[in-house]
Amino acid sequence: MSLKIRIDLLFGLLLLVGLAADIGRMAVNARARVQAESAAMTRVTRDFVEAALASFHGAPDPRASLDQLARGLDALRHVRVAFVQDGARAGMAALAPDDARRQSPAWFDALIHARANLTILPAAIDGRRYGDIVIASDPADEVNEVWQDVRDLALTGGAIALAALIGASFILGRTLRPLDDCAEALGALRDxxxxxxxxxxxxxxxxxxxxxxxxxxxxxxxxxxxxxxxxxxxxxxxxxxxxxxxxxxxxxxxxxxxxxxxxxxxxxxxxxxxxxxxxxxxxxxxxxxxxxxxxxxxxxxxxxxxxxxRPPALDDLGLFEALKILVEGWRETEPAVDLELRLPEQRDPPDPRVGLALYRLIQEALTNIYRHAGARHASIELSRAGSPPELRVRVQDDGVGIDPAQPAGLGLTGMRERVQGLGGRLRFGEAPGGGGLIEAALPCRPPATFEA
Structure with missing residues (x-):
């Protein structure tokens, strides 16, 4: 699954959760809203009935007046009013909630759980009781209003959330498009x-x-x-x-x-x-x-x-003795060049790969000196220093020198690869007093493997 799809799904889930939380909040508050509305309407209707009963004093036909009062109030919202005469309490069945008036689904009614309440007022005129005025709260209208609000919110909010999701997905796609270009470029580099x-x-x-x-x-x-x-x-x-x-x-x-x-x-x-x-x-x-x-x-x-x-003396006698033989061979071959060798007093390096790399480096350096430098004097110095300990070699001559600005030849390139392959450092260039200078430092225990 791509990053864009995952972000789209996360954003859509957040919008859905927010919309569901808003609808849930309305549903939770709906019960108190319905009950408060029904109680207020019942109280107003009760006050009106009590005032009407007081105005019926001296009425020629009290029963007819009471029937007319009940029929006139029956059209009110949220309440239903009926005049129930003595011995006719079966008429109260007419005050039962009318399910046909409900527009909300049953599960929503069960969620609201708004109950109807009865208020009974004695229908007494001039000290005589003719029956009862029954006021029954009917939350159907208020529940319908709440359901209509929830449905409108779900439709409107869903449409807005869907539009927001589509817009965000479009913007996100344009924003993440450079990642596709980067992935394509990395694939090309891999190939x-x-x-x-x-x-x-x-x-x-x-x-x-x-x-x-x-x-x-x-x-x-x-x-x-x-x-x-x-x-x-x-x-x-x-x-x-x-x-x-x-x-x-x-x-x-x-x-x-x-x-x-x-x-x-x-x-x-x-x-x-x-x-x-x-x-x-x-x-x-x-x-x-x-x-x-x-x-x-x-x-x-x-x-x-x-x-x-392959120098046999390196395997048989060790690095320092092999270097002495190498230098002595050059002295015999080229006696015109004064060649000096200075070695440390410590023993040879414990890793034969380091010894071979140093031997090859010095061998190549001497070859360059005798073939190209035109030097009269050259020196080779090995020492131990640093922490962790490392072997350092310095080869210097008084010849024409090495120009670091010029591309390195195959010999110098081979030196660098040998030294770097063992985790060491190599530097070459002009010596302070003129001539060529090659310096290298190799750890006594290199981290990388090396083959001659």
Missing amino acids: GDYRTRVEAAGSPEFHDLCAKINALAAALQSLSQDNRSLVQRLMNAQEDERKRIARELHDEIGPYLFALRANASLLESGLKNDGQDGRTEDGLTGRVAAIRGQIEALQGHNQRILRQL
């Missing part, structure tokens, strides 16, 4: 159409809601574009990495494999001829030494590729 926008309409609250939905759509559209760009860059980086590994296998390992095959063929030939072709034992020994050297070179290249794919 991936981030170009959807909602036209602001209605009250200020709806304007604010539409603005927030539009801002959400714009943010999702931007994130979607960034994700597509990132996926494309990751695919390109993956292809570049595959090309690099293929090139190293072809350029570095391929020649060694070719030389191994050639030397193995010569060695095989020499062993078969057993020196008959002029080859000496020293020549065979030289071939074996060449094969050994080529195998050692292959092992070195293999270890270097493995270190790039």
Whole structure:
């Protein structure tokens, strides 16, 4: 059931309850109203009859005068009057209520429960009693009036309530129409159409809601574009990495494999001829030494590729020792750059995911320094600080620096995603004295899972 229908039903119920309460109030007050009206009319009629009896003094035909008085008063509303002579009390049956005069339904009469009262006045003239004047209250006319009022109120009030309900439903529909537009826009966003926008309409609250939905759509559209760009860059980086590994296998390992095959063929030939072709034992020994050297070179290249794919020292020795090996390897490869490493005295982080993230961050930072920064000096500093405790890393160089206004490359983007995935923080830009600066802080026990 929609919100509009529920509000319409609630408003209609309130109108119905209000109308029923008003009708009930009239019905409750009707009994006192009928009784008061009947009592007042009975009192007036009694006063009139008493005054008439006094005026009949010396009447030539008292009985005829009394009959004429009763017939003249019989047309009054709310009361019925009869002259009952001595010995003719059966005539009082004529004063019984006339149901044919009632216009209200029986249940309403039972609700009002207005009872008729009898008032008997002795019909005495000049000291002689000729019978009785009986005054009987008849609430039928007053009950009919009350019923007519209740019926008019029900019809008029019902019509007004129905008109109010229809008008309120129309206004409510127009007021809630922006919600339908917002729901449609959210459905489109759920389906991936981030170009959807909602036209602001209605009250200020709806304007604010539409603005927030539009801002959400714009943010999702931007994130979607960034994700597509990132996926494309990751695919390109993956292809570049595959090309690099293929090139190293072809350029570095391929020649060694070719030389191994050639030397193995010569060695095989020499062993078969057993020196008959002029080859000496020293020549065979030289071939074996060449094969050994080529195998050692292959092992070195293999270890270097493995270190790039997954550092074995990190699993075997821990983060700090792995960083020492990483830095020492760069020092041997690029001795022109003065590289400084400062580590805390405490033990390695308890979570291996934090250690791997820090290792990859420092590895990527050093790669950028040696490839792009043109630095002469670089420093790496790890420390523990904060509450709850966190590991902080600071990589600084005196090279060309990092422009934060430029879009982040794939390396920096990968750093940010690794750090943020573990609930940490990353900042990069210009160092205070010039050069590049990368700072990161990672909690010792990250809330999120992370895979290398």
